[in-house]
Structure formats: C-alpha cells, structure tokens
C-alpha cells in the first residue's frame with residue numbers, strides 16, 4: 001500500500017481541498033493522510049469563512065505522519081500564510097520524496113485562500129523544493145508577474161518557473177479563453193515539453209478541478225509511475241471527473257471523483273510534443 005499526504009485546507013463543501021484530495025487518493029488506491037492548514041466554511045456558492053490552524057499544530061500533524069509512515073509522495077494546496085509555508089518548507093526539506101505544489105490562491109468565487117504577503121514565501125521557500133508545480137493561469141501570472149492571453153504565453157511563462165527552481169511545471173489552461181479545448185502545457189527542467197489537450201466540457205460544475213488534478217498526480221507518482229505517465233493519467237482523471245460532473249449544490253458543483261474508475265478506458269487526451 002502506497003501512502004501519500006496532502007497538506008491543504010479543509011473545504012466543508014467536500015469538492016475541493018483536503019476532501020477532494022482524500023477522495024481522489026481513495027479512488028486511485030493509495031492510502032491518504034493529511035495535514036490541515038486551515039478550515040474553510042464553504043459550499044458550491046462560495047467561501048464564508050477561513051480559520052487558519054496554528055503553525056505549531058500544523059507542524060505537529062506533519063511530525064505525527066513522518067514519524068510513523070513511509071510517505072511515497074506529498075502535495076500542497078491551500079497554505080494561507082507565509083508562516084505556514086515556511087514551516088512546511090522546513091519540514092519537507094528534510095525528506096527526499098516527490099512534492100507536488102498546487103499554488104492555490106483564490107477560490108472560484110473570488111475569495112482569497114493565500115494572503116498576499118505569502119506569495120514571496122511560496123516562491124522563495126517552497127517552489128525550489130517542488131518536483132512539479134501546477135499553477136492555473138491567474139496563479140502563474142501572480143507568481144511570475146507576466147500576463148497570459150494565449151497558449152504561446154503559457155509556454156513563455158513556463159520557462160520563468162524553472163528559474164524559480166522547480167523541476168517541472170504544468171501550466172493549466174482551464175482559464176484560457178479557448179472554447180473547444182482545455183489545454184495544459186508541461187515543461188521539464190531538461191527542456192522536454194509537451195501539451196495535453198482534451199475537449200472542453202461545457203459545465204459550471206468545476207469546483208475543485210485543480211485540487212483533484214494535483215491529488216491524482218500525487219497518487220500516480222506515489223504508486224511509482226514515471227512523471228510523464230503520471231501527468232497524462234492525472235489529466236484523464238480530471239477530464240472524466242468534469243465530464244461526468246455532479247450537479248450538487250446551487251453554485252459551482254464538484255467534479256465526480258468516481259468517474260475515472262468507471263470510464264477510464266473511454267478517455268482520450270491528445271499529446272503534442274513541443
């Protein structure tokens with residue numbers, strides 16, 4: 001049994017954060033553990049409150065896990081403050097395992113999940129430890145100070161991430177004004193790169209897509225898949241989760257974490273080596 005960890009915020013609505021991560025881990029047959037950084041009062045219509053956990057208690061959760069479990073891979077999601085980021089970076093720096101950093105900043109409804117002052121700590125302390133970082137377009141813009149309007153801009157911005165010390169960046173194109181496709185760009189430190197293209201699903205039920213994608217990636221890496229294979233399977237996981245969306249709640253409903261196991265043979269992702 002492969003054991004993986006998510007370090008993230010709790011989404012009381014169950015579609016994103018810790019809850020999305022653990023559901024994804026379970027579906028992909030890895031044993032999920034968690035370090036909770038913040039509680040959010042949240043549903044499909046928005047976030048009504050954020051309650052950060054004391055740094056000392058974040059550290060206590062992390063220590064409890066690493067003292068007992070041989071963790072195969074970790075991911076980070078909502079980290080909220082520079083203090084939490086620095087504590088997490090210090091502890092992860094002592095381990096030698098794949099680390100997926102999903103640089104969560106803003107919820108779908110516009111509420112902030114990362115304090116503005118924490119962006120610097122994310123760049124200087126955590127990104128240099130990342131095996132893979134998975135920004136969406138607004139996050140990629142905030143972290144690099146560059147603007148993305150077209151797919152070509154995603155390619156340029158990906159190069160800036162390598163200067164921040166990451167081994168691989170996946171710039172996710174969910175927010176791109178591209179009506180037909182959801183296209184992501186993958187760029188490795190060794191210069192290898194490819195794009196992943198799948199049909200864009202017309203739905204408002206996309207709450208937690210980024211969390212679910214990065215959790216699937218963590219699970220596949222924890223199971224020992226090579227990076228490229230893990231990235232492509234994670235894209236299939238999120239494509240199917242959006243395609244078979246769940247109309248739960250009155251706002252942006254969650255994705256369907258059950259869908260990959262039910263439909264994985266029926267998912268095509270187009271890969272272009274670039």
Ligand SMILES: Nc1ncnc2c1ncn2[C@@H]1O[C@H](COP(=O)(O)OP(=O)(O)O)[C@@H](O)[C@H]1O
Nearest residue numbers: 136172173174175182183199200201209210238
């Ligand atoms: N409507 C959609 N149809 C298909 N795939 C999508 C859609 N929206 C997002 N995706 C995919 O879901 C993943 C997460 O995308 P994105 O929305 O960019 O991130 P986030 O949830 O962090 O804002 C990416 O692989 C992206 O291409």
Ligand SMILES: Cc1ncc(COP(=O)(O)OP(=O)(O)O)c(N)n1
Nearest residue numbers: 009016017107108207208209210211
């Ligand atoms: C607790 C918590 N963590 C992360 C998010 C944002 O999730 P994400 O997967 O980036 O998806 P969107 O719903 O914003 O597309 C969250 N809302 N809550």
